Amino acid sequence: MAASSRAAGLGRVAILGTGLIGGSLAAALKQGGLASHLVGFSAGDAGQAMSLGLIDEVADSVEQAVAGCDTVVLAAPVSVNCGLIARLAPHLPPGVLLTDVSSVKMPVVAAGLRHLGPALGGFVPCHPIAGSERSGPQAADPALFRGRIVILSPLPQSDERKTARLEAVWAHLGARVIRLAPEEHDRVYGLVSHWPHAIAFALAGAVARDGVSRDLAGLGLMDLTRTAASSPELWADILIQNAEPVLAAAAQVERQIALVEAALRQRDRAALVNLFSEAAAWRKATG
Amino acid sequence: MAASSRAAGLGRVAILGTGLIGGSLAAALKQGGLASHLVGFSAGDAGQAMSLGLIDEVADSVEQAVAGCDTVVLAAPVSVNCGLIARLAPHLPPGVLLTDVSSVKMPVVAAGLRHLGPALGGFVPCHPIAGSERSGPQAADPALFRGRIVILSPLPQSDERKTARLEAVWAHLGARVIRLAPEEHDRVYGLVSHWPHAIAFALAGAVARDGVSRDLAGLGLMDLTRTAASSPELWADILIQNAEPVLAAAAQVERQIALVEAALRQRDRAALVNLFSEAAAWRKATG
Numbered sequence: 001m002a003a004s005s006r007a008a009g010l011g012r013v014a015i016l017g018t019g020l021i022g023g024s025l026a027a028a029l030k031q032g033g034l035a036s037h038l039v040g041f042s043a044g045d046a047g048q049a050m051s052l053g054l055i056d057e058v059a060d061s062v063e064q065a066v067a068g069c070d071t072v073v074l075a076a077p078v079s080v081n082c083g084l085i086a087r088l089a090p091h092l093p094p095g096v097l098l099t100d101v102s103s104v105k106m107p108v109v110a111a112g113l114r115h116l117g118p119a120l121g122g123f124v125p126c127h128p129i130a131g132s133e134r135s136g137p138q139a140a141d142p143a144l145f146r147g148r149i150v151i152l153s154p155l156p157q158s159d160e161r162k163t164a165r166l167e168a169v170w171a172h173l174g175a176r177v178i179r180l181a182p183e184e185h186d187r188v189y190g191l192v193s194h195w196p197h198a199i200a201f202a203l204a205g206a207v208a209r210d211g212v213s214r215d216l217a218g219l220g221l222m223d224l225t226r227t228a229a230s231s232p233e234l235w236a237d238i239l240i241q242n243a244e245p246v247l248a249a250a251a252q253v254e255r256q257i258a259l260v261e262a263a264l265r266q267r268d269r270a271a272l273v274n275l276f277s278e279a280a281a282w283r284k285a286t287g
Numbered sequence: 288m289a290a291s292s293r294a295a296g297l298g299r300v301a302i303l304g305t306g307l308i309g310g311s312l313a314a315a316l317k318q319g320g321l322a323s324h325l326v327g328f329s330a331g332d333a334g335q336a337m338s339l340g341l342i343d344e345v346a347d348s349v350e351q352a353v354a355g356c357d358t359v360v361l362a363a364p365v366s367v368n369c370g371l372i373a374r375l376a377p378h379l380p381p382g383v384l385l386t387d388v389s390s391v392k393m394p395v396v397a398a399g400l401r402h403l404g405p406a407l408g409g410f411v412p413c414h415p416i417a418g419s420e421r422s423g424p425q426a427a428d429p430a431l432f433r434g435r436i437v438i439l440s441p442l443p444q445s446d447e448r449k450t451a452r453l454e455a456v457w458a459h460l461g462a463r464v465i466r467l468a469p470e471e472h473d474r475v476y477g478l479v480s481h482w483p484h485a486i487a488f489a490l491a492g493a494v495a496r497d498g499v500s501r502d503l504a505g506l507g508l509m510d511l512t513r514t515a516a517s518s519p520e521l522w523a524d525i526l527i528q529n530a531e532p533v534l535a536a537a538a539q540v541e542r543q544i545a546l547v548e549a550a551l552r553q554r555d556r557a558a559l560v561n562l563f564s565e566a567a568a569w570r571k572a573t574g
Contacts (some may be wrong), residue, residue, distance in 0.1 A: 129503070129505040131505075131506075149503065178502060180503075188503050191499060192504050192505070193508060198544075198547050200566075201563045202540060202547050203543070204570045205546075205563075206542070207478060209539075209565075210478055210539060214572065214573045215436060216438075216465070216467075217573055218417070218435075218480055219417075219418075220480055220483060220484060220513075220514045221480060221483050223511070223513045224486070224487060224511055224514065225566075225570050226507075227510060228563075228569075228570040229567055229570040230567065232563030236563060240559070250548055250551075253493045254544075255493070256492045257537075257541075259489075260489050261485075261537055264526050264527065264530055264533065267527050267530060269524070272522075273523045275489075275492055275519075276488045276519030276522055277519040278496075279487075279488040279489070279495060279512075280516055280518075280519050281495070283515040284516050286504055286509070287516060
């Protein structure tokens with residue numbers, strides 16, 4: 001990477017929340033030379049992030065973390081990020097680029113509109129579509145975002161230069177950036193991520209409750225339930241923060257499940273083959 | 288492998304159906320020196336299996352394929368295997384070991400009880416828990432069964448020496464053999480495999496029908512829908528052959544989904560965390 005492209009980094013960066021995503025972003029920014037200094041704060045594990053070399057400094061409070069920063073990244077669970085927006089609004093340095101990595105965008109957008117005042121133009125909501133069933137700073141990986149999609153959901157009020165700067169940084173980290181309005185983001189990810197995670201938890205839960213021997217499960221079930229090993233608290237939070245779009249997605253999926261079940265009750269092989277072929281075509285083209 | 292253990296192979300083997308499973312089994316038997324000669328028959332692709340070196344000979348008919356064989360493996364779709372049992376019963380050589388690799392056991396057991404007569408003692412129903420979203424002889428892999436589970440579902444009438452011989456052969460191929468009564472097999476696999484496959488198809492179908500851009504899907508959805516790239520015809524056949532246990536499994540999973548949905552409607556975070564924790568504990572322990 002050329003010095004000129006390194007110069008278009010994020011300057012002094014505060015990472016609030018140094019778990020899997022925040023820790024991975026810190027490590028990636030450091031590796032890419034895209035931050036001049038990385039200050040971390042976390043309710044639990046910033047010390048561990050520091051000892052792992054992910055950040056340069058641990059702050060004693062969020063207010064201390066953001067003091068003098070060029071960029072603030074909210075990388076806590078979505079409900080915590082919303083609270084941080086309200087709490088930090090009076091403490092944000094002028095001209096700061098504020099972004100987040102929350103899986104749900106409307107709650108942070110609403111908190112921004114309500115609390116940020118003149119700092120709203122510096123707010124660029126963001127969601128990297130990357131993760132793992134692992135969590136915590138010990139799972140952090142600077143390559144986590146390489147080849148992944150990152151959604152930017154700027155507001156009409158967002159400063160386009162800041163949006164473009166953040167876009168360039170994510171591109172430097174190997175991500176493909178797509179812009180999506182916050183409402184559309186939440187609708188789409190309710191369907192392609194949030195409710196599917198709930199289904200994985202439900203499926204694993206049904207098998208667990210049945211009491212069937214663990215030995216009997218095949219690789220298909222392991223794929224289907226991989227995300228059920230994710231953090232229960234994190235996913236409860238995401239589902240509740242995006243409840244209405246997720247419930248709409250649940251209805252879409254249930255309609256499709258009902259079609260399969262009806263075809264099966266009628267032993268209608270042609271109908272099953274049609275339903276499955278449509279799904280297989282989508283999956284093969286997407287895979 | 289010692290010559291003595293090779294000697295406990297399957298002798299002259301007819302493989303009826305030379306797709307992914309039949310082709311992989313043929314390749315594994317050949318590689319392991321566990322068959323003296325491999326004759327294949329398939330409605331479509333035995334010639335391809337031959338040119339790929341999976342089998343030694345292509346038969347012109349199933350009757351010709353089984354003539355003089357020590358072992359007959361039914362490796363066609365389950366409904367075809369049932370038809371083959373009826374058709375082959377008068378043509379099976381005395382003392383033959385007849386087995387199958389069907390994903391559903393009660394239909395082949397019923398066909399065996401109805402048609403096999405004196406050959407029933409040689410019938411050892413079997414289901415290797417291995418597969419892939421790929422299909423056909425070109426996807427065959429002699430290592431497909433290594434580290435996998437193979438279910439044997441012998442009948443009270445099955446010859447224990449033949450069951451033990453088949454068990455030893457699967458163990459030579461690197462599989463772990465578990466015996467399970469046919470009814471229990473179908474109940475368990477309805478829950479841990481058949482209905483989960485239907486859910487994967489339904490989920491991929493719901494996303495396909497929504498029309499959301501393929502670019503936006505994350506790795507979680509790719510895991511959840513991987514099996515939706517499997518053969519629609521194969522899975523329609525499996526679900527219909529195991530319809531009642533699968534519908535019972537569907538009800539079990541739907542109860543669990545309804546619990547998640549109710550907790551979400553009530554924004555009951557504690558209830559969601561409890562449900563997800565139970566699932567995550569199962570998944571992590573099974574992983």
